Structures are given as C-alpha cells and as structure tokens.
Amino acid sequence: MSVENEKDPGWQYLRLSREQITQDQSAPYDSKKDCWIPDKEEGFVAAQIVSTKGDQVTVTVKGTEKTLKKxxxxxxxxxxxxxxxxxxNLTILNDACVLHNLRARYSAMxxxxxxxLFCVVxxxxxxxxxxxxxxARMFMGKRRNEMPPHLFAVSDEAYRNMIQNHENQSMLITGESGAASQTEAAAGGTSADGKKKVTLEDQIVQTNPVLEAFGNARTVRNNNSSxxxxxxxxxxxxxGKVASCDIEHYLLxxxxxxxxxxxxxxxxxxxxxxxxxxPELKPALLLDRPMRDYWFVAQAELTVDGMNDTEEFQLTDEAFDILHFSPEEKMNCYRLMSAHMHIGIMKFKQRxxxxxxxxxxxxxAEKAAQMYGVDTEELLKSFTHPRVKVGTEWVNKGQNVEQVTWAVGAMGKAIYARVFNWLVKKCNNTLDQKGIPRDYFIGVLDIAGFEIFDFNSFEQLWINFVNEKLQQFFNHHMFVLEQEEYAREGIEWTFIDFGLDLQxxxxxxxxxxxIISMxxxxxxxPKATDMTLAQKLNEQHLGKHPNFEKPKPPKGKQAEAHFAMRHYAGVVRYNVSNWLEKNKDPLNDTVAACLKASKGNALLNE
Known part of the structure; x- marks a missing residue:
C-alpha cells in the first residue's frame, strides 16, 4: 500500500487506517463466553455466556440476563x-458473523x-x-489480493483474464432491489470534456445518463432504481484495445x-x-401547467432527495450530443415525453x-396531437370509435369511458417502450465502431434486484422470477464447479446440486x-377478472404447493394481497389487481395507424 494511495480522498472509503485496525484487533475477547444471539430489531446482538444447563444457555446482553436454547x-x-x-478468511462462518462484518464495514463507510470470488456491495x-x-489508476495491473475490495479490482481481473486466457468474461450484478445502484455510478464516474476529441470509451460511459434518465426511477427502496x-x-x-460496445435490454x-x-x-x-x-423547452412542449397536474407522472413523488433534476438533465442532454443524437432527434424524443404528459389529463365523458x-x-388532446404530429380529431376518434373487424368487414365501434381510458394508457406504454427501444438501438449504432477487430468481450448483466415491497404486482413477479432463475444458475455454476474440483483432487464429498433448491x-x-400459464x-x-384469477390460483395451488401460501394480513403500509409465494430471498405477498390488463397489454390498431401516419414526429415512423 503506497503512501500516495493513502493521500487520495477516496482511500478512507476503501481501507481502514492502521490505527483503526490496531484498535479493532485489540478489543477484549473470550472465546468461551463471547457469542451472538438473535434479536428482532438488529438481527443479531453480541452477548456473553454466563452459564449452561442442558440445552438452555443464560447470557448477559446489554446488561440484562436472558435464557435461551443452546x-x-x-x-x-x-x-x-x-x-x-x-x-x-473468517474462522467462524455463520449468519451472525457475516452480517456483523458487513454492518461493521458499512458503519465505517x-x-x-x-x-x-464475489464482491458484496x-x-x-x-x-x-x-x-x-x-x-481507477490505483487498481490497474494489481492483483486482487494487493488492493482493497472494489468493483475496479473485479473489472481489472476480468480484463487480465480475457487477455491472458483468450476467453470472453462476464460479470453478474444481482441482489435485492436498491442494494447496488452505485455500480452504475462507477461506470458513469467520468465524463468527456467537450473540447477534446470524443473517444469510444467516452461514448460508452455516456450511455449511462441517457439510459438512466429513461429507465431509472425512484422506488421506496432506492432513489435511482434501474x-x-x-x-x-x-x-x-x-x-486489449476497446473495439465496440452493444447493449441488450430486458423487462422495461x-x-x-x-x-x-x-x-x-x-x-x-x-x-x-x-x-x-x-427554460425555453417547456413553452415549446406546451407544458403550461404545474407538474402536479400531469396525472400520468404525478401520482406520488415529484422530487428525489439528493437528486438535482436540473443538473441531471444537463448530463442527459449533453450525453445525447456525445452519442451523436441530432438536435431534431432529441427534440422529437422530448416531444413524445411531453405528449405522454398531455394524454394523461385528456378528459372523456359518457353520453x-x-x-x-x-x-x-x-x-x-390538441397539445398531444401537435407533439405527435397528427390530426386532433383523428387521434380522439381512434380512442372513441376504433375500427374493428366484424366477420369480413371493418366497422367503427363505440367505446365507453373505461375502455377509452385503458386505450390511452396502453398507447402511452407502447410509445414509451418504443422510444426506449429506439434509444438503445441508436446508442448501439454509435458504439458500433468499424475498423478494430472484435476478438473478445467482457459482459455485464445488470438485472433489477429481488423485490419485496408493500405492494407487489405483476412487475415484481417477473423480476423475482428472473432472479430465481439467475440464482439457480449462479448456485449450480459456482457450487458444481467447486465440487468438481474436489473430485479431481480426490477429496471425499457427497455431491449436492444446490441449484435444485430453487426448482x-x-x-x-x-x-x-x-402462475404464468393460468x-x-x-x-x-370471457368475463374473466383479476379476482377470478386469484380464486383459481388459490384453488389450484394453496395447500398443494410448498411455495404457495395464504398471505398474512397487511401490516402498516402493506397493501392487500391475494396470495403469497416463498422465494429464495423471502416470502412475497402479491396483489393481482390489473394483472389481466397488464398481461394482455392491448394496443388499439386504429391508434397505432393514426400515430404511424405522423407528419411531425419522425420517431413514430421508426
């Protein structure tokens, strides 16, 4: 460890000082008395054994005596x-020791x-x-055991393995939702200086502000959740020269x-x-109301603690430029976002x-139509009188207010997904540099972590399903490989497939x-509802499948739940409201045809 490293302002967040290490290691300790006991608030707390009688142990904890099972x-x-x-390296490896070590390190930032093999963040x-x-320079070319834990050490090791072993490398970012958003900050920690020639490396980094702006949001667990x-x-x-980059995306x-x-x-x-x-953008986008009025984007929070939307928009807008989005493409993108805000407050009434x-x-509707580049009357008619096929003929079918409301929402979702797909495609086109051979790659899979919220819906089921599959792959890959190594070395071992635990x-x-097929x-x-789905799921699985449970009554801010499922990360209470609509995701063909005829927004013709 060089003295230069210690002078860096970031070093205190990477490794303890020598004085702190000495202080920690000289703490009093009695191997026969010191222990951990379960605690409802803190998980585990330190205690000292006073006496043992049969399978009962008496301990002192925070000055109080307690007796519990051995x-x-x-x-x-x-x-x-x-x-x-x-x-x-821990001599004793149990839940309490692992959690204490993580908590103690986190307390020291x-x-x-x-x-x-894994890096926990x-x-x-x-x-x-x-x-x-x-x-970053501290970690270049250093072995992992020479430096403190860091994403940079993992990245550098992957790079060296790729060069030395001539093999592609992949890294997986996984965990509970909200656990590791700083990994993305690591990728976006530096930005390109506009005065310099923009490099491919700069452009790879600048995909982050764009994809975060359109793909990240505040959740109850994380202010910048992907x-x-x-x-x-x-x-x-x-x-070892960077040749190009490509991005695949899933589960928006x-x-x-x-x-x-x-x-x-x-x-x-x-x-x-x-x-x-x-400031000139809002008038151009016809956004003349307070933000709270725009229902589609104002049902809960409007701000995020510690996030300055003005500064973040500057980063997003500049990143668009670095990634070679034209001014017209940027403006068309903003127009579609504005149109989404307008359609959310269109009003309809029943005759x-x-x-x-x-x-x-x-x-x-007029403002939205202007942003879409379509005729207002045609847009409204596509909601209230869409064309449907009856037998061999096409007819205009009247819709009630509820049907129109669903159609507006479905259009909003479809356009947003289309814009996001276009953004990723455009980024990939920019990052597809010609002239340098593509021999190997380093891949990073970043999937939303496991989610257990007060209200868990259709989206949480899919995210948690993906995490179950990833965890199964992870368990099988890591533990099977380890056990194969034991076999090669002649170590006696009962083979266990840890991946089957999640099956x-x-x-x-x-x-x-x-659940998916049902x-x-x-x-x-015909005439199926979310409640008939809940009823059938319970009839089919409750009491018959070990992972399907009756949900416990809601506590605090928890919403009503229709069933509960035992996942590897815990029991999740699911609410099936709107599942049928979300799964069908119906887009009115007449609306789609109206938008494709746009003469004022080229993104709708992409």
Missing amino acids: DLIAQMNPPKFEKTEDMS LIYTYSG INPYKRLPIYTDSV RFGKFIRIHFSKH EKSRVIRQAPGERCYHIFYQMTSDYK PREEQAEPDGTDE ACIELIEKPMG LDEECIV
Missing part, C-alpha cells in the same frame, strides 16, 4: 477478523467486501469519491409511465425535462343513456398450470 447461540470470531476485507445512498480516475435489465458487452481486440417496467405507487416516482426524464436547465364516450374538452418455486411460476388462460376466458 442452538440459538452463534459463535463469535476473534477481533483479529474485525471488518475483514474478505469474509472467506466501507461499502465493498469480498466473499471469496451495500448501497451508501450517497456519492463517494471512489470512482475517480486517480482511484427499472429494466441490461446486458452490456464491451468488445476488445486481442491486444412500462406500467410505471401510467401508474406510480405511494413513495415512488415516474422515470427521471419527465422531471428533468421540466426543470430549469432549458347520456349510451355506452359511448366522447371528449370532454379538447385542449390537452420448486421456478416450476410454480413457469410450468403448465403454473394467467394466460384467464386472459382469453
């Missing part, structure tokens, strides 16, 4: 392992900790100066653009766009004594008569 007592590590950088919910160029999954491949020549949470739960926010771009960075909706004023939950979701079937049953 099997609840967990051993404690000697103080020489306090705040250890790699938990595989050391957010990275190794656990053998706990979200600090603030920016730390550990992703700077100077910190609401989509992505697999990024950075391609290299055999000499479309429903967020029309519905936000309490304590959450829609995608950042809507609030960035209406900030003060470009007296008729199952027919009609516009209740046309102000917002029951996966089958409950994906197998015939599982949902698909219910979507084509």
